[in-house]
Amino acid sequence: MSGRAELVQELKLLRKGRGLLGKVDDRLGPVLRSACAVSDEDGMVAVRRKVTSRLTELAGHLPEDLRVVVLAAFAIGAEARQPLYQERVKWAAEKLDRDPRTVRRRADQAIDLLAELAVGTAALTQPTGDRxxxxxxxxxxxxxxxxxxxxxxxxxxxxxxxxxxxxxxxxxxxxxxxxxxxxxxxxxxxxxxxxxxxxxxxxxxxxxxxxxxxxxxxxxxxxxxxxxxxxxxxxxxxxxxxxxxxxxxxxxxxxxxxxxxxxxxxxxxxxxxxxxxxxxxxxxxxxxxxxxxxxxxxxxxxxxxxxx
Known part of the structure; x- marks a missing residue:
């Protein structure tokens, strides 16, 4: 898989607009596809399911406040399905009792950590000579x-x-x-x-x-x-x-x-x-x-x- 910097940029693109509720396939870069094991044969439902599952799994390793921010940023979960990113930021700010500007900063931090974690655990999904x-x-x-x-x-x-x-x-x-x-x-x-x-x-x-x-x-x-x-x-x-x-x-x-x-x-x-x-x-x-x-x-x- 490619480096962390590329994955950070692809995740930031994915969180825009409706997040995972939008047309995911159009905003899914090659690094994120690899991290989520998305293939060319996957349809929209399968793509959304795989990306949601992988991001939720990775977010589970983050502190509670950053996990909430991740779920909001990508519109994962029933409570965070607002159509616009700004509305999801507002929802997370109210849930965490924080200013929206603080939540935006934490969203960037969370995405950086998600990318680092995804790169660090790439060996789990890629074949190696050490079995x-x-x-x-x-x-x-x-x-x-x-x-x-x-x-x-x-x-x-x-x-x-x-x-x-x-x-x-x-x-x-x-x-x-x-x-x-x-x-x-x-x-x-x-x-x-x-x-x-x-x-x-x-x-x-x-x-x-x-x-x-x-x-x-x-x-x-x-x-x-x-x-x-x-x-x-x-x-x-x-x-x-x-x-x-x-x-x-x-x-x-x-x-x-x-x-x-x-x-x-x-x-x-x-x-x-x-x-x-x-x-x-x-x-x-x-x-x-x-x-x-x-x-x-x-x-x-x-x-x-x-x-x-």
């Missing part, structure tokens, strides 16, 4: 040693016969050369190089092919040169569905008083100082523990903290 998912991911980050250490243990399930490798990636603050990587068990490491300026990709080639439904366990050990080389967060942004994620961080004596939980956050929220998530205290041993369930691909789950 597998994670049933459990356990990560322990130890910061009170000379070198910060991350132990990652993962159980995957093959979703097709003949799975021979697993492609993964890790974000790095200063390049691959600073990272020591050890496979503890589960396969042979293949370096796929830097996928982006701060993301290193790698492949684990399995000892043999897996049958559909067959589980496999693997474990990796990552070491960084110093605590200062690590960004003050630890998060998982899964590409494939993940059932369970268990995260432990050991700060030791030099610990923050509390951490901020990232639970289905947008990727840019991981480092955004304005993000407000649930706060969790660090215990007297300098440790913190959090479990996450049913992770959505493309969204961030984990913890962030302020440096002492």
């Amino acid at each position: 597998w998912h994670t049933t459990s991911l356990t990560v322990a980050l130890v910061l009170d040693q000379p070198r910060p250490t991350v132990l990652e243990q993962r159980r995957i399930i093959a979703d097709e016969d003949g799975l021979r490798s697993v492609d993964l990636a890790v974000s790095l603050p200063s390049g691959r050369s600073d990272l020591a990587v050890t496979v503890l068990y589960g396969g042979r490491l293949v370096d796929r190089g830097m996928e982006a300026s701060d993301r290193w990709g790698y492949r684990l080639e399995l000892p043999g092919p897996l049958a559909s439904g067959e589980p496999w366990d693997l474990a990796m050990l990552f070491q960084l040169p110093s605590v200062s080389s690590l960004r003050p967060h630890m998060a998982s942004v899964p590409r494939q569905p993940c059932d369970q994620f268990d995260l432990r961080i050991r700060f030791g004596a030099d610990r923050p008083s509390e951490i901020c939980v990232l639970d289905g956050a947008f990727q840019r929220d991981v480092s955004d100082p304005g993000y407000r998530g649930r706060r969790l205290p660090v215990d007297q041993a300098g440790e913190v523990h959090r479990q996450f369930s049913h992770l959505t691909p493309g969204m961030a789950y984990g913890m962030r903290w302020e440096r002492p």
